[in-house]
Amino acid sequence: MLSAHDTIRDLGGIARGTHLQTLGFTRQHLADQVKRGTIQRVRPGVFAIPSLADDIRSAIAHGGALSCVSVLRSHGIWVLPDETGPHVWLGPSQHALAHPHCRCISHYYGGTPVPGAASIERALLHLRRCAGDEAFFAAYESAWRIGKLSRAARDRIRAALPRVARWLVDLARPDADSGLESLLRLRLHLLGIRIGCQVTIVGVGRVDFVIAGRIILEADGEENHGSSDKRHRDRVRDTAASRLGYETLRFDYAQIVHDWPTVQAAILGAMRRVRPAAARA
Ligand SMILES: [Zn+2]
Ligand SMILES: [Zn+2]
Structure with a gap:
């Protein structure tokens, strides 16, 4: 025994x-x-x-x-x-x-x-009730990405959510690289900004988001972009992107989590630069 x-x-x-x-x-x-x-x-x-x-x-x-x-x-x-x-x-x-x-x-x-x-x-x-929609959305995408949410589990979560919150799981994807990316995508969605996610640009590589076909948005988590090696690689990518006519905006954790109004203003400013007529409409 x-x-x-x-x-x-x-x-x-x-x-x-x-x-x-x-x-x-x-x-x-x-x-x-x-x-x-x-x-x-x-x-x-x-x-x-x-x-x-x-x-x-x-x-x-x-x-x-x-x-x-x-x-x-x-x-x-x-x-x-x-x-x-x-x-x-x-x-x-x-x-x-x-x-x-x-x-x-x-x-x-x-x-x-x-x-x-x-x-x-x-x-x-519980997290949604405790910390709100954004915290839930980012954690849900993260759990899905690392293989912790089966199809059946996702269906059960959707059924258990109040009706007004179900759009969160309908918007979720399993390919967000980080929680920061999830937050950024959710907020841009709420602003009505159409974005391409995880876009591969020939000559640059895969980028987090593309807006208006011209603006690249990257959410830089500490873990992915902290070393000087990675910073160098990021600059090489940004240079290649600029050559192709893209403007790259990079935001880190502190900006996205603690200073969103500035991030939002920067994105809207870039959108006005690349398509002045559309932004005024
Ligand atoms: Zn206690
Ligand atoms: Zn809690």
């Missing part, structure tokens, strides 16, 4: 005491194992292995499950930064806990949280 530790590990790192008892572990045995430190009692009736992620342990100790930003980030999904503590799903009926020194973000959304971490689907739906 497996030890209590290995059994809980195989169950995903967390298990209810009642479930463990059906597998043959007595209450006394579990209590002994807690004393010896091989397993932990996270809250009454819920046991975990010591290596369980801290934020999941914290969510369970709160009486809920980890969800939202915290779950998505743990799966490597791009989420607008949020320097706060774990996002905990408590369900609709729990009372707010008094935990003055805790940095958790509590969500009293519908459904029954099972101790542990919520699914990616559930976490995405």
Whole structure:
């Protein structure tokens, strides 16, 4: 028979005491194992292995499950930064806990949280309520891109969204290179600007967006454009693009996330330069 530790590990790192008892572990045995430190009692009736992620342990100790930003980030999904503590799903009926020194973000959304971490689907739906349409859209595209959302999962998310929000998943694509690109595309869409996405230009390569057939927009994430090598490559591309009659605008994370009005003004200014008549219309 497996030890209590290995059994809980195989169950995903967390298990209810009642479930463990059906597998043959007595209450006394579990209590002994807690004393010896091989397993932990996270809250009454819920046991975990010591290596369980801290934020999941914290969510369970709160009486809920980890969800939202915290779950998505743990799966490597791009989420607008949020320097706060774990996002905990408590369900609709729990009372707010008094935990003055805790940095958790509590969500009293519908459904029954099972101790542990919520699914990616559930976490995405929670993120929209917690952080809004843009955060949802960028995380949804990121999850899709890295293969974490099946067709069936996307359909379920769409069905679970309020009708007024379904256009977000209809607009989403699986080929956005970064969350910044997702944000940029969503915002340009809301401005009614028609764009080509992931366009290959002979002599330049693949660019993030093309507007009006003349303006190239690139969203430069830190991870992709930080090194001097990459900067050099970007300049070579921009030079090649200029030769072909394109104007390239590059925006980084801080600009897109924290200074959107300036970015928007720059894009509209470029559009006026390349087609003055159309922009006035
Ligand atoms: Zn808390
Ligand atoms: Zn949240």
